[in-house]
Amino acid sequence: MAFRDRFGRTFARSEDGGSTVEFVIWMPFVVGCLMLILDFSNLMIVDAGLWNASRDTARAVALRRVSEADAEAHFDARMFPRKVPYTFDVTVDGDEVSVTVLVDGEETALTPFLRRVYDGKLGASVRMLMEPA
Numbered sequence: 001m002a003f004r005d006r007f008g009r010t011f012a013r014s015e016d017g018g019s020t021v022e023f024v025i026w027m028p029f030v031v032g033c034l035m036l037i038l039d040f041s042n043l044m045i046v047d048a049g050l051w052n053a054s055r056d057t058a059r060a061v062a063l064r065r066v067s068e069a070d071a072e073a074h075f076d077a078r079m080f081p082r083k084v085p086y087t088f089d090v091t092v093d094g095d096e097v098s099v100t101v102l103v104d105g106e107e108t109a110l111t112p113f114l115r116r117v118y119d120g121k122l123g124a125s126v127r128m129l130m131e132p133a
Helices: 002-013 018-062 071-078 112-117
Strands: 087-093 096-104 121-129
Touching: 018 071, 018 087, 018 096, 018 112, 018 121, 071 087, 071 096
Parallel strands: none
Antiparallel strands: 087 096, 096 121
């Protein structure tokens, strides 16, 4: 009985496995946070790419370097990252050109975490005046 009593006190005071238990408890949370950071970073990269390519396309059409029919090909060549599905619209109305691009927010996700958190759309809409001919 004394051995069992002494073993129980020693076991209760021992902290040998404490850090392993904490690691097992906290690791999923840390990995989830890192994946969300990765997804939101990619979301910001896609958003910046949308704005840059939209602005460049609107400028090219406004300068008459690119026709309205070839604007989407020009946008596609400028878009980074390239494999993001988008909807594209360009209109020339008198002396104004308008380029609008939309991307489903879920399509930018690298991991399954962003799909659960964000369900909106990313978009860029740029309007410029046409340069005189």
